[in-house]
Amino acid sequence: MxxxxxxxxxxxxxxxxxxxxxxxxxxISDQVWREIGECAQEAADxxxxxxxxVWGGPKVFAAGADIKQFPEIDYQAMKVTGxxxxxxxxxxxxxxxxxxxxxNGYALGGGCEVxxxxxxxxxxxxxxxxxxxxxxxxxxxxxxTQRLPRxxxxxxxxxxxxxxxxxxxxxxxxxGLVDEVHPADxxxxxxxxxxxxxxxxPFALRLIKQAIxxxxxxxxDQGLRLEQSLFAEAFGTDDARTGIASFLxxxxxxxxxxxx
Numbered sequence: 001m002x003x004x005x006x007x008x009x010x011x012x013x014x015x016x017x018x019x020x021x022x023x024x025x026x027x028i029s030d031q032v033w034r035e036i037g038e039c040a041q042e043a044a045d046x047x048x049x050x051x052x053x054v055w056g057g058p059k060v061f062a063a064g065a066d067i068k069q070f071p072e073i074d075y076q077a078m079k080v081t082g083x084x085x086x087x088x089x090x091x092x093x094x095x096x097x098x099x100x101x102x103x104n105g106y107a108l109g110g111g112c113e114v115x116x117x118x119x120x121x122x123x124x125x126x127x128x129x130x131x132x133x134x135x136x137x138x139x140x141x142x143x144x145t146q147r148l149p150r151x152x153x154x155x156x157x158x159x160x161x162x163x164x165x166x167x168x169x170x171x172x173x174x175x176g177l178v179d180e181v182h183p184a185d186x187x188x189x190x191x192x193x194x195x196x197x198x199x200x201x202p203f204a205l206r207l208i209k210q211a212i213x214x215x216x217x218x219x220x221d222q223g224l225r226l227e228q229s230l231f232a233e234a235f236g237t238d239d240a241r242t243g244i245a246s247f248l249x250x251x252x253x254x255x256x257x258x259x260x
Contacts, residue, residue, distance in 0.1 A: 002035030007042050007049075014050035014199035015192055016043045018092075020114075025063035026056045028110040030081055032066075033142070036114065037088030044095045050199030050259055052095055053191050054118055055102040058184070062111025064132070078141075085110075085142040093117040093143075094213055096206040098198035102191040103127045104184055108166065113142040116151065119209070121177070122191040123169050124184035129177060130166035150216075152176050202239035202257040 001007065004022040009015075018039045020026045028036075043049045056062050073081065092099065092114070101107075101115035103123040112129050115121050123129070131144045139145065140161070149157035152175045160167065172178045182190045198205065207230040215223035234240050239257045246255035 002031070002038060004029075004032050005035035005039050007039045007046070009046065009048055010192070011048045013192065013196045014048060015195045016046065016049035016052050017192075018043065018052060018054045020054075020056040020062055025060050025106070026111065027064065027066040027068075028062055028114070029066040029069060030084060033085050033088045033110075037084075037091040040088070040092040040095050044091075044097065049097065050201075051097050051195035052099045053102055053188070053195050054092070054099060054114065055188055055191075056104065056107075056111070058104050058188070060105035061101070061103040061107040061127070062114060063106045064109030064111055067136070070136075082141050089113060089117045089143045093147075096209060098195065098201075098205060098209070100191045100195055102188050103129065103178070104187065106166075109133055109140070109144075110142055113140060113144045113147070116143055116147040120179045120194075122180045122182065122187050122194070123172065123178040124187045125169050125181050126184055127169055127172075127178075127181075128166045129172055130164065131161050132164040132166070134162065135164040200257065201259075202243060202255075203237045203259055204234045204239060207234055 005018060005020050008017040008019055018036065020032065020036070022032055043052045099118040100120045100122055101118040103115055103121060105124070105127060107115045107127065107129045109132055112131055115129065131140050131148065133140050133144070145161060148160065156175055167177060169178065169181045173181050180190065211227050211230050215226050218226065238260045242257060243255040
């Protein structure tokens with residue numbers, strides 16, 4: 001458990017919440033970046049966690065990087081810091097569990113990049129997302145230029161990155177930047193409900209996520225070979241035997257999985 005980021009575990013539901021808590025706006029300092037990665041790794045290794053929610057609390061997800069640090073950072077220092085940012089977001093993106101970012105309030109700059117590193121984004125109806133780095137004469141550094149185009153398409157991503165403007169939830173949902181929009185008081189609970197369903201899923205969910213995360217970075221022939229390997233691996237799991245037997249006996253959707 002870090003000073004500003006902690007992993008809270010709901011063992012009965014098998015849901016872990018990576019909770020960012022650096023008042024007042026969850027500004028993301030170097031320490032916060034590191035702690036997000038550490039909590040992501042902790043969640044991946046924890047036997048009682050089957051799905052992950054990333055949340056900044058009921059007021060704000062994360063309003064961006066801690067700009068107060070920037071005047072003292074030069075090129076060489078940022079080369080080192082940039083490695084920390086990328087590593088932390090890579091750990092979050094590659095957690096072998098379904099991850100859901102829950103956005104209340106603002107998710108800007110680094111905060112938006114944290115949300116982009118998750119599998120899904122559930123947002124409050126009054127939330128705002130954006131990558132405003134260009135307005136400071138800077139570029140995104142924790143995945144914004146890479147994950148945003150893959151999510152919303154190249155032209156839309158360019159317009160958002162070039163302008164630095166914020167996006168409301170009507171537009172965000174329309175372009176696929178967020179997956180679900182709920183009243184602010186309900187959005188965390190809705191995400192936990194969804195995470196609970198994924199946490200009860202089979203081990204195959206981990207393999208599917210691995211195939212997508214790694215395969216989309218490969219030429220299609222290599223991606224298909226990866227899929228073939230993971231397809232075969234699924235047949236070695238207890239969950240596959242349970243699912244096949246349940247299907248033959250009772251039809252689809254009746255199996256109860258153990259995650260093994």
